[in-house]
Amino acid sequence: MRIRFWGVRGSIPSPGPHTVKYGGNTLCIELRFDELDRLIIIDAGTGIRELGNYLMAQSPPQSTISAEIFLTHTHWDHIQGFPFFTPIYLPKTKLKVYGPVTYEEDTLEDVVGGQWIYRYFPVRYSELSANIEYVQMKEGRLSLGDGIMLTTKYLNHPLLCLGYRFEYEGKVFCTAYDSEPFHNFFSADPADPSYDAAVAREAERVVNEENQRLEDFFSGADLLIYDTQYTQQEYETTKVGWGHSSIEYAIAAAMRSGVRRLALFHHEPTRTDAEIDALSEKYCNPEFTGDVEVFFAGEGMEIEI
């Protein structure tokens, strides 16, 4: 499996002189199975625009571009690049779009395709030339053919959101974003008037179980891409309940679950290159990370597992 980062920034694109090194595009990852000639794309943030241009440049004219696109969820920073993915306007392109939708009655096609209406974009959805098939995803395990197995896991985010675990020829590649550790938002303080012993205890048990399930999901991964939008201090100060994790939590979780390499991902839009470099110096060394190799993902970075 060959993985390439096309967009690593969370929330909103953040171009400018301070994000040149790690990149300002929102989320998009390319996953290649070269010997199978299969292309999987994870998320369609603004990074997918450049990936689309690259695919166009690489493919001979009149050839077919085929890809499977796995959306972790449909928040804007994960789908906003899709209308600018040029292959979608070519009749020979074949796309299979996988993703979860929340409990409302709209389909994945409506949620994603809803971007192509005149008030937001000059092309209507019905005018897209590509052949697009939508597959609504839930938690589970399925074969993608060619010996590729996929396990999906619900993460803790304000919208239904899936982590993806791809297994192929004994190697494991896993995504766990956008995700916040499950936490007990019920009062645990007996002095608090809203304290309820039974609820507090049950909530604590559920939180521990769910966090363990999440670690089981990415356990033993050769590469894990994790949501680390915040530092622990930022998280605790103002970001609890926003649906993202801290760098410190991700590293500790990866260490507990035997992950080999951990890519810190979904960077806070205000984080400058210099700040990431400083964080990298602080956190990405064996003193802090033990056996896990930890790095901050940057646009253009390529990894083979």
Next chain:
Amino acid sequence: MNEVPVLREQRLEDIHGYIFRMPSLSTTVTKTLEICNNPNSSPHELSRVISLDPVLTGQLLKLVNSAYYSLSNKVPSLTRAIIMLGLNTVKNLVLSIAILDSLGGKKAFRAFTPNDFWTHSICTGVVAKSLAAAKGIPLADQEEYFVAGLLHDLGKIPLNSCFPDEYSLALESAGSKQDSLHQAENRVFGMDHSGVGKMIAEKWQLGRTIIDSLLHHHDPDAAGEKTRRFVAVIAMSNFFANFFKIGFAGNNCPDETVAEHLAGQIGLSWASLSGLIDVVSDDIEKARIFLQLTKKG
């Protein structure tokens, strides 16, 4: 009353349609909207208002156990459901139900008031949970007793809302014949609230224990071996609420002969239960204050 008897199938169709968009109780709706519209409201307040409404509780458990999530294990606990779904999803769901026309409109729900029904449901839930505690049921499992008690009469909501005239008639008939409401419902509708409750619980996929509690709370012996003792606790709690007239959900004639039988079945004496009155009154009073209800409601 209609001149032409309405066919049972037609009634079932009406009920099915109603269950699809079943509103919450008018008793809780003001507080629910207040909490959901206030960005600073606490998770505890949100979970509390849900736990005080059988429809909100049922709908939340329905969602977490639905095909949308396709989880391998049933989630019977409200606390777990809220943590797993997250506050945003829970708020959205609860809001979408709260803005439906709440129960207690001009015509519907006439046989008894939503507030009396609410009090009866809460009382049954609180007693069921207390009995579970007295029986040494682990803390984590006690919540399911509360939920089952809270939901046990859910089947009365569609009957009372879809057919308010006939439902009042059933209530009168039960009063004049000195028998219980579910028998009168059977005479008038050809079905009773236990059966309708089962329909709801099955449609919402609430799991065997809750389904059996709704279906068999007037006859726990008919429940399967696995759920019989659980259902007996719900039946006893329902009897308690009726006997002490805490709230009112239409049953004027609690069958005292079954009380001893139920007490034996769950292994607690009837006398030991009467001590629960203070606990229950206290809990209901606290809930009333929380919901900002006046005494009369």
